[in-house]
Amino acid sequence: MLEARLPTAVTLKRILDAVKDLVSDANLDCSDAGIALQAMDTSHVALVSLVLRSEGFDPFRCDRAMSLGVNFGTLSKVLKCADNNDILTLKAAEDSDVLNLTFESPKSERISEFDIKLMDVDAEHLGIPETEYSATVTLPSSEFARICNDMTVLGETVSISVVKDSIKFTSKGESGSGNVILRSSKSADKEGMDVTIALEEPVDLAFSLKYLKMFSKAASLAPQVSLSMSADVPLLVEYAMDEELGHIRFYLAPKLDDEE
Numbered sequence: 001m002l003e004a005r006l007p008t009a010v011t012l013k014r015i016l017d018a019v020k021d022l023v024s025d026a027n028l029d030c031s032d033a034g035i036a037l038q039a040m041d042t043s044h045v046a047l048v049s050l051v052l053r054s055e056g057f058d059p060f061r062c063d064r065a066m067s068l069g070v071n072f073g074t075l076s077k078v079l080k081c082a083d084n085n086d087i088l089t090l091k092a093a094e095d096s097d098v099l100n101l102t103f104e105s106p107k108s109e110r111i112s113e114f115d116i117k118l119m120d121v122d123a124e125h126l127g128i129p130e131t132e133y134s135a136t137v138t139l140p141s142s143e144f145a146r147i148c149n150d151m152t153v154l155g156e157t158v159s160i161s162v163v164k165d166s167i168k169f170t171s172k173g174e175s176g177s178g179n180v181i182l183r184s185s186k187s188a189d190k191e192g193m194d195v196t197i198a199l200e201e202p203v204d205l206a207f208s209l210k211y212l213k214m215f216s217k218a219a220s221l222a223p224q225v226s227l228s229m230s231a232d233v234p235l236l237v238e239y240a241m242d243e244e245l246g247h248i249r250f251y252l253a254p255k256l257d258d259e260e
Helices: 010-019 072-079 141-151 209-221
Strands: 002-006 025-031 034-040 046-053 060-062 066-071 087-092 098-104 111-117 135-140 157-163 166-173 176-183 196-199 203-208 224-229 235-240 246-252
Touching: 010 046, 010 072, 010 209, 010 246, 046 209, 066 072, 072 098, 072 111, 135 141, 141 166, 141 176, 141 209, 141 224, 157 196, 157 209, 157 224, 203 209, 209 235, 209 246
Parallel strands: none
Antiparallel strands: 002 060, 002 087, 025 034, 025 066, 034 046, 046 246, 087 098, 098 111, 135 196, 135 224, 157 166, 157 203, 166 176, 224 235, 235 246
């Protein structure tokens, strides 16, 4: 039996908004540690890894490990029936073929209940190796989302270069080019607006803007995002949510020199 209660439905809504365009069907791996997701897009270019710790739910119960195959399009539609402040409870009985969602208003004057049919999702669980990155940049999530949108004006690929005290995003297309430079800085006025750079050696890599725009949809989950890069390994884009709840990570293979 699985029972997992989130204090507000908006958290799961935001997670689904961030992953549903990348992955259509996936397994939610449930255990006494919490709920996890790992899935690749159909092109095998990007991977998403989600961890929702049991401590972020109240209560959380999972009697035995189970995988729940879910269509994210259907789940997203059902979640639209919930108000952002509704209490959300996920339930699944052992060997059940449905995932039950209950939305309860804060004062319990309205309760909605939906059952989603579960699927058999054949997905390989990949081992993600620990990587020592050459550069890790932490910046405001809202700024990252803005840059991803701005860069698409002129091109489909963005080059990201990191040196000692700055990160530069450059996009080129047939009609022109543009770039944005962020310098290492500390904000005394607003929490989460710092730009910090940890650098072992400079990096300069190119990535698909289409995927970065998808990743930036997770900006509402955390005030800051970290970008970790090294030559010849996938970019890691990580949003650390509430300390107890967990994190969402995206991995994206860099574009090779001979790719358009």
